[in-house]
Amino acid sequence: MSEVISEIFKGVYENIAVLSGPSHAEEVCRKMPTAVTSAALNLETAERCRMLFMNEYFRVYNQNDIIGVETGSALKNVFAVASGIVDGLKYGDNTKAAIVSRGLKELSRVGVALGGKEQTFYGLSGVGDLMVTCFSKHSRNRAVGQAVGEGKILDEAEKSLGMVAEGIKNTISAYEIGKKLNIELPIINEMYAVLFNGKNPLKAVNDLMTRCPCHE
Ligand SMILES: NC(=O)C1=CN([C@@H]2O[C@H](COP(=O)(O)OP(=O)(O)OC[C@H]3O[C@@H](n4cnc5c(N)ncnc54)[C@H](OP(=O)(O)O)[C@@H]3O)[C@@H](O)[C@H]2O)C=CC1
Numbered sequence: 001m002s003e004v005i006s007e008i009f010k011g012v013y014e015n016i017a018v019l020s021g022p023s024h025a026e027e028v029c030r031k032m033p034t035a036v037t038s039a040a041l042n043l044e045t046a047e048r049c050r051m052l053f054m055n056e057y058f059r060v061y062n063q064n065d066i067i068g069v070e071t072g073s074a075l076k077n078v079f080a081v082a083s084g085i086v087d088g089l090k091y092g093d094n095t096k097a098a099i100v101s102r103g104l105k106e107l108s109r110v111g112v113a114l115g116g117k118e119q120t121f122y123g124l125s126g127v128g129d130l131m132v133t134c135f136s137k138h139s140r141n142r143a144v145g146q147a148v149g150e151g152k153i154l155d156e157a158e159k160s161l162g163m164v165a166e167g168i169k170n171t172i173s174a175y176e177i178g179k180k181l182n183i184e185l186p187i188i189n190e191m192y193a194v195l196f197n198g199k200n201p202l203k204a205v206n207d208l209m210t211r212c213p214c215h216e
């Protein structure tokens with residue numbers, strides 16, 4: 001988004017701040033303690049954004065890795081959909097933890113290739129946002145995935161949600177980036193096959209579990 005904004009308002013890139021992190025609006029509006037990241041290339045800009053939002057139940061941390069923060073918050077949606085599929089298939093906590101942990105690895109591979117810093121993905125807008133969406137009853141992405149895991153076709157699943165689940169389009173972008181930059185992204189590739197090539201989710205899980213053994 002920062003690149004799009006900067007294309008429209010030329011020369012402002014340093015002064016764009018993004019606010020991102022594990023924050024379901026349903027809980028923020030109930031004043032439940034929440035922590036997020038304000039990221040801008042120029043830390044003074046990040047600070048100005050932080051000052052606008054921070055209060056006793058909404059804690060904001062500054063960051064200058066805007067690419068990492070934006071990549072983490074967009075790509076985590078793909079794994080939130082995958083976690084929903086895990087729920088829809090009635091698999092358990094082990095399976096979901098595998099999606100979150102291996103998803104974090106894929107997310108950081110893409111993010112670093114795009115210019116983000118690896119450590120950013122272990123913070124609020126990476127692992128934090130992954131956890132809040134993959135495990136939450138509030139997540140729209142997880143809900144769409146659950147419907148797909150229960151056997152709905154994608155169109156029906158999106159219609160039944162009635163809101164935008166960004167992880168669907170994010171899957172296409174992540175898949176294309178992986179192919180273009182030759183990055184190993186097994187979960188993202190399987191998600192693309194399930195969502196857009198009609199692959200059976202059970203077969204996708206089996207293919208992920210039985211692919212060649214590798215080093216962590
Ligand atoms: N809600 C939450 O708890 C959280 C949300 N976010 C992120 O914040 C952002 C906004 O979320 P939220 O307000 O809940 O989302 P909503 O689904 O309520 O609103 C999304 C907005 O984006 C517009 N939109 C959707 N698709 C397009 C498109 N292709 N082109 C132009 N505009 C489009 C919609 O327009 P229209 O109304 O015309 O359809 C709508 O105004 C998202 O990126 C979300 O991932 C992050 C953390 C928490």
Ligand SMILES: O=C(CO)COP(=O)(O)O
Binds near residue numbers: 024142
């Ligand atoms: O990013 C979010 C929370 O941090 C919102 O996730 P969903 O779009 O899946 O509801």
